[in-house]
Amino acid sequence: MAATGLLVLMPLVALIGIAAEGDAEIWPHLIANVLPSSLRDTLALLTGVALVAGSMGITTAWLVTAHRFPGRDMLVWLLPLPLAVPTYITAYIYVEVFDAAGLVQMALRDATGWSRADYWFPEIRSLSGCILVMSAVLYPYVYIAARTMFLTQSASMMEVARTLGAGRFKLFRVIAIPLARPALAVGLSLALLEALNDIGASEYLGVRTLTVSVFTTWLNRGSLAGAAQIACVMLAFVIALILIERYGRRDRRYALSTKRPRVAQPVPLSGGRGWLAAVLCVMPVILGFFLPATFLLRETLRGGLVRQLDTTFLAHLTTTIGLSTVATLAALALAILLVSASRLTKIALTRSALFVAGLGYAVPGTVLAIGLMTPLIAFDNMVGTIWRNLTGQRIGLLLMGAAGGIILAYVIRFLPIATGALSAGFERVSPGLEDAARTLGANRRELIRRVQLPLLRPALASAALLVFVDCIKELPATLLLRPLNTETLATLVYGHAARGAFEDGSLAALVIVLVGLLPVIQLTRSAESRRKAAGTAST
Numbered sequence: 389m390a391a392t393g394l395l396v397l398m399p400l401v402a403l404i405g406i407a408a409e410g411d412a413e414i415w416p417h418l419i420a421n422v423l424p425s426s427l428r429d430t431l432a433l434l435t436g437v438a439l440v441a442g443s444m445g446i447t448t449a450w451l452v453t454a455h456r457f458p459g460r461d462m463l464v465w466l467l468p469l470p471l472a473v474p475t476y477i478t479a480y481i482y483v484e485v486f487d488a489a490g491l492v493q494m495a496l497r498d499a500t501g502w503s504r505a506d507y508w509f510p511e512i513r514s515l516s517g518c519i520l521v522m523s524a525v526l527y528p529y530v531y532i533a534a535r536t537m538f539l540t541q542s543a544s545m546m547e548v549a550r551t552l553g554a555g556r557f558k559l560f561r562v563i564a565i566p567l568a569r570p571a572l573a574v575g576l577s578l579a580l581l582e583a584l585n586d587i588g589a590s591e592y593l594g595v596r597t598l599t600v601s602v603f604t605t606w607l608n609r610g611s612l613a614g615a616a617q618i619a620c621v622m623l624a625f626v627i628a629l630i631l632i633e634r635y636g637r638r639d640r641r642y643a644l645s646t647k648r649p650r651v652a653q654p655v656p657l658s659g660g661r662g663w664l665a666a667v668l669c670v671m672p673v674i675l676g677f678f679l680p681a682t683f684l685l686r687e688t689l690r691g692g693l694v695r696q697l698d699t700t701f702l703a704h705l706t707t708t709i710g711l712s713t714v715a716t717l718a719a720l721a722l723a724i725l726l727v728s729a730s731r732l733t734k735i736a737l738t739r740s741a742l743f744v745a746g747l748g749y750a751v752p753g754t755v756l757a758i759g760l761m762t763p764l765i766a767f768d769n770m771v772g773t774i775w776r777n778l779t780g781q782r783i784g785l786l787l788m789g790a791a792g793g794i795i796l797a798y799v800i801r802f803l804p805i806a807t808g809a810l811s812a813g814f815e816r817v818s819p820g821l822e823d824a825a826r827t828l829g830a831n832r833r834e835l836i837r838r839v840q841l842p843l844l845r846p847a848l849a850s851a852a853l854l855v856f857v858d859c860i861k862e863l864p865a866t867l868l869l870r871p872l873n874t875e876t877l878a879t880l881v882y883g884h885a886a887r888g889a890f891e892d893g894s895l896a897a898l899v900i901v902l903v904g905l906l907p908v909i910q911l912t913r914s915a916e917s918r919r920k921a922a923g924t925a926s927t
Contacts, residue, residue: 395796396744396745396748396800396803397744398759398760398763399756399758399763399800400751402760402761402762402763403623403759404620406612406613406758406761407613407616407617407620409613410613414611414613414617415617417614418614418618422601422605423621426596426601427598429595429596429597430597430625433518433519433522433583433595433597434580434584436516436523437522437523437526437583438576438580440520440527441522441523441526441529441530442527442530442576444524444527444530444672445528445530445531445579446530446534448463448467448527448531448669449530449531449532449534449538450538451665451668451669452535452669453535453538453539453654454538454655455657455662456654456655456656456657456662457656457657457661457662457665458662458663459669459670460669463666463673464912465909465912466670466673466677467531468528468911468912469528469676469677469908470524470525470526470527470528470672470673470675471525471908472677472902472905472908473525473680473904474588474861474878474904475586475588475589476586476589476863476882476885477680477901478524478589478676478680479521479589479593480588480592480881480897481680481683481684481890482517482520482679483512483592483890486509486510486512490512496509512593513593514594515595517593518589518593518594518595521589522582522586522589526579526582527579527672528676528908529575529576529578529579530572530575530579531575532575532911533574533575533578534571534572534575536571537570537572573632577629581749584622584629585599585752585753585864586864587600587603587867588863588885592885598622598625599752599864602615602618602619602622602755602758603615603864603867606758612758616758616759619759622752623751626755629750681901683894684894684897684898684901688895688898691891691892693892693894694895696895697895701895704876704877704896705877705899707874707875707876708878709860711794711798711859712856712859712860714795715855716852716856716859718799719798719805720806720848720855722745723803723806723809723810723851724810724848726745726807727807727810727811729741745803745804745807746807746808747804748801748803748804749801749804751801753801753864753865753866753868754864754865754868756797756800756801757793757864757868758868760793760797761788761869764787764792764796765785767786768784768785768787772784772785788869789871791869791870791874794865794869797865801858801862801865802855802859805851805854805855805858806852809850809851809854810851850911850914853906853910854907857903857904857906857907860877861878862878867879867882877897878900880893880896881893881900
């Protein structure tokens with residue numbers, strides 16, 4: 389248990405050490421030239437994403453939950469789909485479509501005969517463009533959390549509010565939103581953490597966030613200590629977001645009556661109101677999923693990119709799958725150990741280890757990468773020295789030279805996803821089964837292997853799928869920790885975009901999106917199953 393906690397804390401401690409060892413001249417330079425603009429852009433981006441993604445997620449969740457209108461049943465499945473598209477891929481596509489040389493403005497000039505100086509068009513390479521791109525992809529975090537809470541809100545409370553004269557908007561503002569606030573805080577914090585972790589979209593759209601500053605300070609200016617000091621400022625943002633999330637759901641717990649768990653039923657919207665609700669729900673799906681997916685499919689077919697399926701592409705695909713598979717198996721093994729120990733022992737140490745492990749998802753990939761560099765290189769050097777003294781031969785870098793750093797970063801960052809899924813699965817395992825197994829003489833190892841794991845197969849499958857896809861999409865940690873000549877699908881797409889030829893990476897981007905659809909569909913299916921079960925129970 390303690391080892392897992394140390395695994396997560398190690399890069400953070402190392403990061404602080406690297407920052408402290410930097411020259412005294414670095415901080416004044418950062419404060420004068422780097423941090424002001426980076427802090428301003430980061431705060432503006434997070435504020436914009438909170439407002440836009442929050443509004444999109446809450447509005448769509450309320451509409452499909454509390455009302456019936458044309459296309460509602462299909463939109464329930466479509467609204468989470470943007471989660472399958474990484475933010476950096478959406479940013480690259482929006483530039484190709486909406487930039488001055490993009491498809492939309494070229495078509496506008498061809499149709500009207502105008503030149504670029506004859507009309508105004510919103511600039512996609514801007515802070516507002518970055519907010520739009522990220523909100524279109526990240527709003528499902530808020531949507532899923534809000535819809536889950538809206539689905540379980542008491543019908544009696546809604547009926548009393550209507551009896552007292554509350555209209556639809558007031559019912560939404562005064563009753564639904566306050567009751568859903570704990571879930572909204574969680575969903576919004578996840579969206580903001582993802583926005584803070586992003587590097588591809590922000591850099592490509594010209595927004596100099598703290599993450600971009602870490603990347604450029606380390607790789608372009610060669611200052612690891614300076615990058616570590618900026619990363620420490622990012623950690624302060626992460627801590628602030630966690631505290632805001634905890635504050636947002638402080639002492640707020642709402643439960644349905646155990647005597648009569650009747651949930652609110654959707655109210656029909658007819659005529660223009662129904663079609664307006666349908667349009668409001670369709671637009672986020674178009675912006676966040678159908679536009680990117682259609683563009684990638686078009687470019688793949690139009691450019692004949694299927695011919696890229698050669699040995700080189702397959703090698704990159706194999707590397708991506710291999711790294712993600714190893715990291716997924718390691719994360720699942722640690723999650724099983726942590727969650728099982730927490731359930732069986734119920735002591736402070738296991739609870740503390742589970743809490744510390746949960747911090748990994750909140751740490752951006754750039755911060756993890758910098759924090760892992762020093763301890764991993766020190767370990768490789770130590771092993772190399774011992775091996776050279778014993779055999780007289782050199783073995784090179786075992787971890788950093790063989791993508792061990794990437795795998796470790798994946799495990800630390802996505803371990804909370806696995807522990808969360810398994811913890812939810814354990815809640816459905818009856819303690820009576822475990823007590824019966826103990827009565828029959830089963831020890832802890834047998835209890836886990838013969839009772840718990842078979843019952844946790846659905847949760848294990850969901851956790852494996854979520855971790856695997858997140859590993860495939862991860863860009864910041866992969867960019868900073870990959871060995872020379874190592875490419876994944878994410879870095880392949882980034883490389884094409886950095887050279888100004890993103891369309892050449894459409895096939896790799898399309899594969900990432902298609903793989904990302906699997907957990908999104910699984911999440912929606914699970915949510916619908918729980919909703920139907922709750923509806924059956926309430927009747």
